[in-house]
Amino acid sequence: MxxxxxxxxxxxxMGEEVGFYNGAYKVSEGLLERFGEKRVIDTPIAEGGxxxxxxxxxxxxxxxxxxxxxxxxxxxxxxQILNNAAKxxxxxxxxxxxxxxxxxxxxxAKQVGSQHSHAMEHFYATIPGLKVVAPAFxxxxxxxxxxxxxxxxxxxxxxxxxxxxxxxxxPDDLDTxxxxxxxxxxxxxxxxxxxxxxxxHVALEAAAALEKDGISVDIVDLRSLRPLxxxxxxxxxxxxxxxxxVHEGWPYGGVGAExxxxxxxxxxxxxxxxxxxxxxxxxxxxYNAKLEELVIPHSDRVVAAVKRALNR
Amino acid sequence: xxxxxxxxxxxxxxxxxxLIRRLEEEAARAYATGKIGGFLHLYIGQEAVGVGACAAMQxxxxxxxxxxxxxxALAKGMSPRALMAELYGKKTGCSQGLGxxxxxxxxxxxxxxxxxxxxxxxxxxAGVAFANKYKGNGRVTLCFFGDGAVSIQGFxxxxxxxxxxxxxxxxxxxxxxxxxxxxxxxxxxxEDVSLKATGYGIPHDRFFAADVLEVExxxxxxxxRARKESMPSLIEVRTYRxxxxxxxxxxxxxxAAELEEHKKRDPLLLTRGKLEAAGEKERLADLEAQVEKExxxxxxxxxxxxxxxxxxxxxxxxxxxxAY
Numbered sequence: 258m259x260x261x262x263x264x265x266x267x268x269x270x271m272g273e274e275v276g277f278y279n280g281a282y283k284v285s286e287g288l289l290e291r292f293g294e295k296r297v298i299d300t301p302i303a304e305g306g307x308x309x310x311x312x313x314x315x316x317x318x319x320x321x322x323x324x325x326x327x328x329x330x331x332x333x334x335x336x337q338i339l340n341n342a343a344k345x346x347x348x349x350x351x352x353x354x355x356x357x358x359x360x361x362x363x364x365x366a367k368q369v370g371s372q373h374s375h376a377m378e379h380f381y382a383t384i385p386g387l388k389v390v391a392p393a394f395x396x397x398x399x400x401x402x403x404x405x406x407x408x409x410x411x412x413x414x415x416x417x418x419x420x421x422x423x424x425x426x427x428p429d430d431l432d433t434x435x436x437x438x439x440x441x442x443x444x445x446x447x448x449x450x451x452x453x454x455x456x457x458h459v460a461l462e463a464a465a466a467l468e469k470d471g472i473s474v475d476i477v478d479l480r481s482l483r484p485l486x487x488x489x490x491x492x493x494x495x496x497x498x499x500x501x502x503v504h505e506g507w508p509y510g511g512v513g514a515e516x517x518x519x520x521x522x523x524x525x526x527x528x529x530x531x532x533x534x535x536x537x538x539x540x541x542x543x544y545n546a547k548l549e550e551l552v553i554p555h556s557d558r559v560v561a562a563v564k565r566a567l568n569r
Numbered sequence: 570x571x572x573x574x575x576x577x578x579x580x581x582x583x584x585x586x587x588l589i590r591r592l593e594e595e596a597a598r599a600y601a602t603g604k605i606g607g608f609l610h611l612y613i614g615q616e617a618v619g620v621g622a623c624a625a626m627q628x629x630x631x632x633x634x635x636x637x638x639x640x641x642a643l644a645k646g647m648s649p650r651a652l653m654a655e656l657y658g659k660k661t662g663c664s665q666g667l668g669x670x671x672x673x674x675x676x677x678x679x680x681x682x683x684x685x686x687x688x689x690x691x692x693x694x695a696g697v698a699f700a701n702k703y704k705g706n707g708r709v710t711l712c713f714f715g716d717g718a719v720s721i722q723g724f725x726x727x728x729x730x731x732x733x734x735x736x737x738x739x740x741x742x743x744x745x746x747x748x749x750x751x752x753x754x755x756x757x758x759x760e761d762v763s764l765k766a767t768g769y770g771i772p773h774d775r776f777f778a779a780d781v782l783e784v785e786x787x788x789x790x791x792x793x794r795a796r797k798e799s800m801p802s803l804i805e806v807r808t809y810r811x812x813x814x815x816x817x818x819x820x821x822x823x824x825a826a827e828l829e830e831h832k833k834r835d836p837l838l839l840t841r842g843k844l845e846a847a848g849e850k851e852r853l854a855d856l857e858a859q860v861e862k863e864x865x866x867x868x869x870x871x872x873x874x875x876x877x878x879x880x881x882x883x884x885x886x887x888x889x890x891x892a893y
Contacts, residue, residue, distance in 0.1 A: 269703070295703065300730070301729070301730070301733065303726040303729065303730060305692060305722050305723060305726050306692045306695070306723075306725075306726025306727055306729065306730045307692070307726075307730065308692070309689070309690075309691070309692020309693045309695065309696060309723065309726070309727065310692050310693075310695050310696035310699050310727075310730060311696060312692075312693050312696055313633075313692065313693040313694060313695060313696020313697040313698075313699065313700065314696040314697070314699050314700040314703070315696075316681060316693075316696075316697070317631070317681075317697050317700045317701070318700065318704075319700045319703060319704075321696075333722075336686055336689050336723075337689065337692065337693075340684075340685075340686050340689055341684070341689060341690070341693055345682075346885055346886065346887065347667055347668075347885045347886055348664060348667065348668045348672040348674065348682065349664055349668065349672070349674035349676070349682060350662070350663065350664030350665030350666070350667050350668060350674065350885060351665065351881075351884065351885040352664070352674050352675075352676040353674065353676060353681070353682075385886050385887065385891065385892075386886050386887050387887070388887065408888075409888065410887040410888055411887075437890070483892075484889065484890050485890075485892075515892070
């Protein structure tokens, strides 16, 4: 954000606690000091209001970054994202564009209960007009966010509270990472695992366990959910002939169902079995730590799904 | 600034109001014959609000409004051709036939749209004002909504944030007494909408839109306050729609006597009467004939225009790709 704000003075950051508090998760630390109150704007608790303000500012030429303290709270701004951000270009017959970024942590944290644990990407990725990215690693988070800020369409960046502490190599000269390009984060031959955001790390953990059982897993980290990198999916499945999709959020519909559909349609002849999904269980998130563990996908469930896919 | 006292100015305002009235009547006719689809919300009876407001604005100022947007679009400078063609869903319409009656957009004239979700555009309007303040360009945004929007979240959050950040905007509540078919007395605990402003600490005003010049002057004061002091206002303009909420509404929730009473105070006819009394009969005849021609031309233009090509769909959604 800092680099993009220096690069382009149309970019500003708005949200709850982004300024004087330095960000609820310290993501915006130091930005107020650097850019002042004109461009780093603390808001009251009014997601529908400031999401709409972002949309209004975007259609007349600014490039807002709207932070949701968590994506859960975007539910009260859903109308702004669905009805205004996503449709502005179409309703105006192409006269207006809406270059806006909505970002914040998404999906489960730790024992925060049913209202604070939603995987909101499933709701948004279904909407034409929006782009949705969900990085798993620091370099991707930076590169995709920079691309999102420079994009002329609304882009939703799904971060993760539990990934904010992950450390990783970020090249000094890293610029943008194009939206809609997946990354193969592990090479393997027996089964493809498709994941994104925190579940990529869970998939890696599962792959390490499976390796001990002599199973070699290919992991495709989607990075972008819309646009979706179909080619990388198909390419991997053509090599492994099996596919397991892992994500947080409920099994009914959603990103996993979309990927399953595409894989079975586009790589049907290469598949040796059905595409399986590992998702959160089909219930609201419980508070109890053990029950929460049960509901959220973990590597043991991924391991089991891969073995089931391979009949092992 | 306009010479508001001049007959030339008044007849110009009358011409705009008459254009809106006539276009709306023709739109209703086209709707009845199935040439216009979907929802159609007419501005008949409320013309003095949009016309008076736009007369008080500068060219670069912005307007943004609800789905009852035909009058404001015309008053802000949209051509009758672009409007009628949009109602017909044609490629030559202001939104290339993709928006329809409820979504009239004209970026060149800073008409930033009609919106279909009640109150949802109020924060967007505040955002336009936010951007203008950010850029320091001195432009004012006028945000229109009906009395039905006062109860929804967008009204509160939009005005609350605009007041907090002192945005250059005027919130105009066109109070036409009915939230669809429900009278104000059954939707608001306090019927004086303008009083809501006191909770946000911003100036307010409230008046009947009987006289288009009064609308111009009183909204003008709020516009200047927005421009010079970056102080938002909430202005309740009381008005009355002569037609139902939309074309499917016969308006059975109000009496014929009530409607007749309001028609006696039709701002359009009052303005016409003034001009007549001032000996402007000839000018009236000329401009009315001119408007009739313009409307006729707009209808022919809409009828003859092509439908949009399917290839337009993806390019006006986003840069893709698309699921299938």
